[in-house]
Amino acid sequence: MRTFSVDELKREGQGAGKDAFLARHPAPFLVLDVIGAEDEGIFATVGGATRAPKAVIKEGQPPNPRARAAIVEKRKGANEFANMITVGRAGNNDIALEVSSVSKFHAYFTKDTQDGHWYLHDAGSSNGTWVDGEKLVSAQGRARLRDGAAVQLGPDTRARFFQATALYELLVPQPRK
Numbered sequence: 001m002r003t004f005s006v007d008e009l010k011r012e013g014q015g016a017g018k019d020a021f022l023a024r025h026p027a028p029f030l031v032l033d034v035i036g037a038e039d040e041g042i043f044a045t046v047g048g049a050t051r052a053p054k055a056v057i058k059e060g061q062p063p064n065p066r067a068r069a070a071i072v073e074k075r076k077g078a079n080e081f082a083n084m085i086t087v088g089r090a091g092n093n094d095i096a097l098e099v100s101s102v103s104k105f106h107a108y109f110t111k112d113t114q115d116g117h118w119y120l121h122d123a124g125s126s127n128g129t130w131v132d133g134e135k136l137v138s139a140q141g142r143a144r145l146r147d148g149a150a151v152q153l154g155p156d157t158r159a160r161f162f163q164a165t166a167l168y169e170l171l172v173p174q175p176r177k
Contacts, residue, residue: 002073006031006171007065013172018165021172025164027073028118030087030095030151031063034158062170063160069167070095072109072118084108087153088123101127101154110142118145118161127154 009029013021063069072085075094079086086093090104097106103125110119120143122129122136129136130152131143143149147166151159162170 002071003068004071005065006063006067006069009069009167010065010171013168018168018172021168022164025071027071028145028164029069029162029167030072030159031067031069031162031167032097032157032159033063033067034156072161081108084110084121086123088125097153097157099154099157101156103127103154106153107136109145118163119143120145120151120161125154129153 009025012024016024073094074082074085078094079092085095086105086108087095087097087102088104088106089097089099089102093105103123105123106125107123107129108121110121111117112119120129120131120136122138122141124138130150131145132150134143136143145151145161147162148170149161151161153159
């Protein structure tokens, strides 16, 4: 899994310019805003229910410069799922997250070849997957991802999804004319 700090991506964008940035990073990013438990007991579930999603970042607000951004792309040799980009705790996922509340195979991204949109699916995770505060139904539902979509994996891993163009424009704002 290739990851970058948000600050590193911002510096690269400022130095290289938009076209060079997009040529180097054609795939979308999953910007990890919060990883890990915020307090003791956060892993606890009551009757299989997990804590509701929490708002972390306001719409349009740039990510924390120290946040990590994972590229949403197939990792060579990671797994046999050719049509999906997997996310989970196991090392054979395309995006591996070492967080105990994230299932070994938690969720996966797909890109619809007909409409060109990206989608996130829950893979039957123990602690749930949310997109923009809406819980995904295991093995049935998928959520279409927009730039800046809030993604939550379990109770304490929160991220945002960005196409490369949208992340560049958020990190390297252009002067108003």
